[in-house]
Amino acid sequence: MKIKKGLKIVSKTNGAFSRASTEAKKVQQLVGETSAASNDPAQGIEQINRAILALDEVVQKNAAKAEKSTSTSEEIQAQSEQMKGFVIGLLALVRGRSGIGVVSVKDFHSIGVSRGSI
Secondary structure: OHHHHHHHHHHHHHHHHHHHHHHHHHHHHHHHHHHHHHHHHHHHHHHHHHHHHHHHHHHHHHHHHHHHHHHHHHHHHHHHHHHHHHHHHHHHHHHHHHOOOOOOHHHHHHOOOOHHHO
């Protein structure tokens, strides 16, 4: 009788251990899935950080190029104004030497000089 009781207890214990083992495997699988799911967002965040750094670099380069373009444009504008002055002076010299007279407003307009810029 004690042996039968002992066998029953051992059988129940084996069943309990078997169920516990199955549940432990499920928990282990869930922990693995949770770990994998945690890595995915971390990798995504890392990719986003790299993309932001690359964009920042491009923006800085573009800003430097825009600054240089503005500076170059201003320099060209100043040289253009200086060139207009030279042309006006040349016209005055040519007209004065040929006996035609001084340069008229019409002459200034013909080379693209407006009244406001004279």
